Amino acid sequence: MKEKTLEEMLNVEELLHLALEASGRERYDLSIGYLKQAYAKACEEPDDVSMRPEIPFLLGAQYAQIKMFDDAKRWMREAVALNPQFDIAVFQLGLLEVLSGEQQAGEVTWAGLDYLPVEHALRSFRDGLLALSYERYGEAIEHLRQGLVTGLDNAPLLAEMQRILSNVEAQQATQPSDAEATPDGVSPESGAEAHILLTAYRT
Numbered sequence: 001m002k003e004k005t006l007e008e009m010l011n012v013e014e015l016l017h018l019a020l021e022a023s024g025r026e027r028y029d030l031s032i033g034y035l036k037q038a039y040a041k042a043c044e045e046p047d048d049v050s051m052r053p054e055i056p057f058l059l060g061a062q063y064a065q066i067k068m069f070d071d072a073k074r075w076m077r078e079a080v081a082l083n084p085q086f087d088i089a090v091f092q093l094g095l096l097e098v099l100s101g102e103q104q105a106g107e108v109t110w111a112g113l114d115y116l117p118v119e120h121a122l123r124s125f126r127d128g129l130l131a132l133s134y135e136r137y138g139e140a141i142e143h144l145r146q147g148l149v150t151g152l153d154n155a156p157l158l159a160e161m162q163r164i165l166s167n168v169e170a171q172q173a174t175q176p177s178d179a180e181a182t183p184d185g186v187s188p189e190s191g192a193e194a195h196i197l198l199t200a201y202r203t
Contacts, residue, residue, distance in 0.1 A: 010037070011041070012038045012041050012042055012052070012055075015034045015035070015037050015038035015041070016034070016035070016038050016054075016055070016058075018030075018034045019031045019032075019034035019035045019038065019058060019062075020058075022034060023058075023061075023062060023065075026065075028062045028065050028066050031058075031062050032059065032062045032063070035055060035058055035059045035062065036059070038052075038055050039055045039056065039059065042055060052082075053078075053079040053080075053082035053083040053086050053089065054079070054086075055079075056075040056076070056078040056079040056082065057075070057076065057079035057086065057088075057089045057092075059071075059075040060072045060073070060074075060075035060076035060079060060089075060092070060093075060096075061092070063075060064092075064096065069096060069099075069100055072096055073093065073096050073097065073100070076089055076092055076093035076096060077093060079093075080093055080109070080112070084112060085112075085115065087113060087116060087120075087122055088122070088154065088157075090109060090110070090112045090113055091110070091113060091122050091125070091126060093109050094106045094107070094109035094110035094112075094113075094126065095129065097109055098129065098130075098133055103133065107130065110126045110130065113126055119146075119150055120150070121147040121148075121150040121151060121152040122147070122152070123147075124143045124144070124146040124147030124150060125143070125144065125147040125157075125161050127139075127143040128140045128141070128142075128143030128144035128146075128147060128161075128165075129144075129164075131143060132164075132168065137168055137171075137172050138172075140168055141165065141168055141169060141172070144161055144164065144165040144168070145165065147161060148161060148162060148165065
């Protein structure tokens with residue numbers, strides 16, 4: 001009888017724990033490996049994988065960390081397909097799509113957050129990022145501020161939204177008060193909404 005490997009003896013929960021620990025050490029290679037093993041084990045029991053949308057979500061997050069955005073979107077889409085009300089997965093997928101230049105797809109995805117209360121932070125962040133992608137900077141600042149005031153139990157996301165808000169506010173502070181201007185490096189006539197958002201996101 002063939003002896004089982006250590007990986008084969010680990011259950012889904014143990015693999016998820018190891019994946020998160022590896023991700024915390026920025027060992028995304030190990031994290032992806034553990035998550036794929038967890039996904040394979042969950043797929044052995046169809047009912048199990050349908051209840052574990054966090055596995056493809058975490059895979060998408062790891063791929064985003066290493067800038068493999070096509071893979072990140074593929075796994076995020078699976079997470080959303082498994083649970084259309086997995087709000088953080090819907091938010092992150094929409095953001096990935098918009099940042100990838102898929103503005104229409106991102107807006108369709110983000111419409112999936114409409115079921116949340118109007119005052120929910122994710123709706124405010126979504127509305128702020130959409131406004132930013134269309135160069136409506138004052139509106140973007142207002143929504144982002146509202147989302148940060150409302151708060152969310154997700155410190156990394158709050159930090160990212162604060163960074164984007166600070167970037168937009170800094171860009172606007174250097175512009176004439178009677179006109180909103182496009183961030184540096186983006187041509188006003190380019191029509192590249194995603195590039196505008198990307199500038200604020202990466203600065």
